[in-house]
Amino acid sequence: MSTEVDVVRSSLPKAQRPDRSRRVDVGGIEVSVVEWGDETSQPILLAHGGFDFAGTWDLFAPLLADQGFRVVAWDQRGHGDSDMAPLYTWEADMRDAAHVIESLETSDPIPVLGHSKGGGMMNQLAEVLPHRVSAVINLDGIPNERGFSNQIDRSDVNALAAELSGWLDHRRRAGQMNRRADTIEGLAERRQLMNPRLSMEWLQYLVTVGARCDHDGWRWKIDPTMRFGPSGAWRPEWAIPRLRGLRVPYLGVIGTVKEEMGWGTTPEEAFPILPEGAEFHALADTGHFVHIERPEYVAEITVEFLGRSL
C-alpha cells in the first residue's frame, strides 16, 4: 500500500477494512461481497445507498462485528469492486441482494440493515422474501409522500425538458465516458458537495477505498454510465402502504437535518407509517449519513434492538 494511502487512513484509526472478501455470481456478472467478524457468528446483511459502496461501512460494521456479528456487505452492481452491468434497475439490485443472502449458505432468516436506497431495498426484501428476513433496520431510507427531496417539479415544462434531454445526452456519451481523474483531496472535495456534513478526513479515507489509483490520478469506482434520473416511473411513496404490512421486528432511524442526498422524511411523516411495534429514533443534529456521523450510537441502538428481537 502506498504511503499516501497509509497517511490518509491513519487519520481514522477506528475505520477498519473488511476481514474477508469474495465474489458472488448474480447471473452473468459478479458482485463483490465483504465481511467483518467471526464467520461462525450471527450474520447480518448491510445494504449501502445509491452511488455509495461497501467501504462506507468501514466505521460502522466493525462496531457490530465487535458485538458478535458476522457483518456481510456487498457492492451493488456498478459500484465499488463489483462488475459494471450493461443495465441497471431497482429490481436487478433486489435480485443481487437475494443472491448475496443465498451465498451465506444458511436457510435461517437473518437481520438486514440498509441505508437510504439500501433501506428502501431492505424494506422490500422483507416483503418479497419474508422467510429470509428476521429483522429490518432502516437508516434514513423511510419514504414520504413527496418523493425524493431532490426531485424536480415535473409540471415545470422547462425543468422536465432539461432533465429528460440531459439524461439522453448523457446516454449518448456514456459508452466512451470515464470518470474524471483527480487527487485524493480533489475527489474528496467534489464528494463533499453532495455530502457536506461529512469530515474531510472521512471523505479522503473513502477515496482510498472507493476509488482506484490510475496512472493519471484517482477515479471513483462507480460506473460512469449510471446517472440520477430521469425521475422515472418508480415512486418511493409506493412503499408507504407496504411498510405497515411487515411482520418482522423493525428499527427505523432517521437524521433530522435535511440534505441533498437524503429523502427529507420528517419524524412526523416517518413514525406513523412504520410497522406496528417498530422502534424509532429521530437523531437531532444529524444528517442523512447517520451511521457515518454517529457510528457508535447507531451501532449501540442496533445491537440493543437485535438483542431484544432475535
Add this chain to the structure above:
Amino acid sequence: MTTTFLEHVRSRLAVHELRPGNGHPLLILHGLGECSPSAIPGIVQGWKGPIFALDFTGHGASTVPVAGGYTCEALMSDADAVLAEIGPATLLGYGLGGYVGLLLFGSRPTEIKGLIIMDGPGLDGGGGRPTSPMLVQVSQSDLDGSAPDPWALAELASDIRPPSYATDHVRQIQALSGMDTAVVVACLGRPEWLTATLESPVVVESDVTAALLTFSSI
C-alpha cells in the same frame, strides 16, 4: 435491406434501413420479444422517405446483455441513439415500442415528427400501479445468449407504467413539439397509461394510413 450497427452505452444496436427514400425518415419500433420486420409492412408502403427499423437491446440482431436490468427508459435511449444518426423522424411503435416512442417523443419533442401507436406485445407492461412486488427470475437454462433475452421478456412485462408518467411526457409534447396532432392512437388496446394520454388535444384516435399521410407532409 441494409443493416448498420451503433455502439450505444454497452450495446451494439442493429439499425435496419428497410428502404431508402426522399423525405424525412420513418423509424419502426417493434414490440416486446419481437424484432425489426425484414420487409416493409404493407401499411407503410406509401411512405416516401427512408424507412428504418431498430432492434432494441436484447432483441433481434442487437446485443443480448447479461444479468437483466431492463427499463423502458434504457430502450428509449436506444431509439434516441438512432435519432442521433438519422435525424428527426416519424415513429411507428408496436406495443412496447409505442410506449417507448411516447417516452422518447416527450424527451426529444422537437426531434420527432409524430408518433403512431399500434397494437403489439408489451403495450400494457405491468399495469398502471404497483401490485405485489416480487423477485423477477429467469431460469439459468433459458439464458443461452440468444434473442429475445428472457430477462427483457420478464422485466418489461412487469414494469409499472403510471398514467401520470405518460401524461408528463404528453405535456412536454404539447408544450414543445409545435404540432397540433402529435400522437395518433391507432391501436385497440387501452392500457391505463394510454387512456390517460387521450385527454390531451395533441393525442388523437385515428387510423394508421391517415396518420402516415399527415406526418409525412410535416
